């Protein structure tokens with residue numbers, strides 16, 4: 144039976160009408176200024192820059208928000224990948240959902256690995272780290288300190304889908320100066336439907352009047368302007384496709400490439416995403432696509448993270464993309 148509670152409207156916003164009618168987040172200008180400084184610094188150092196988006200966006204139901212729609216993403220893919228991009232020599236703009244996982248601190252999540260559990264008090268005053276945790280903490284801490292001292296990691300946060308869309312456009316306009324040296328790694332799980340501000344209730348929606356019907360509009364597909372307008376077709380753009388029916392992964396990935404004209408879609412199935420993904424990319428033959436599976440064996444090495452192999456493959460492909468423009 145169809146749910147009686149949410150209706151999806153036919154109305155669609157183009158990217159242009161979206162930005163003309165939905166207000167920007169209040170801190171956007173300041174955020175953009177910091178991104179500009181970061182990009183300029185690394186552009187002049189000749190370093191490649193990657194924008195990693197991570198975590199899920201929310202869709203508020205009221206202007207004074209009490210309720211909102213959300214999704215499952217914890218930000219593991221994005222936070223883990225950001226660390227491997229730093230290792231691969233990239234400067235990283237990490238644009239993530241507030242309170243989702245972040246590079247380095249992800250190793251000490253309060254729910255899976257709380258750091259208070261491996262701290263000890265000696266002589267009633269000194270704090271030390273348990274023997275077992277010492278070496279891994281030292282490694283994480285050294286990488287964290289080194290990334291911060293060198294100014295290689297810049298963090299931005301979003302909560303709503305509206306914050307995300309405004310930030311993505313603003314950051315990509317700043318990254319345009321990088322040309323082919325910019326890589327986009329769009330791992331965030333972005334809502335497909337939203338409530339335009341003009342249709343939102345100002346105050347908390349009241350109960351007591353029977354079932355709730357909410358009509359949601361489609362979020363514009365911003366990959367199209369991202370590829371062709373904001374980055375002028377220069378940046379290397381990787382989007383992700385999440386499905387729960389594995390047979391849809393490759394057809395949906397191909398469809399996205401045909402529609403938006405970018406370089407790679409990484410397909411992942413909800414249940415197997417931590418140990419296998421598929422890279423789908425266009426070939427030189429019009430309308431034909433190549434698939435490359437990346438897999439890890441957790442039973443062979445439980446510490447191995449698939450993001451290490453994803454990032455290694457992408458860094459190679461991105462370099463080939465940069466080199467191909469130097470040859471032509």
Ligand code: PMT
Nearest residue numbers: 216217218219220329330333363364365366382383384385
């Ligand atoms: O965070 P984890 O728990 O580790 O989970 C990681 C992940 C499964 C969320 C991640 O690997 C992933 O698959 N992210 C993309 C989820 C997805 O399917 O997004 P989508 O179908 O809403 O969008 C597909 C692509 O289109 C995305 O890359 C997105 O940037 C882009 N998009 C989305 C919405 C929109 N309005 N315009 C877009 O261009």
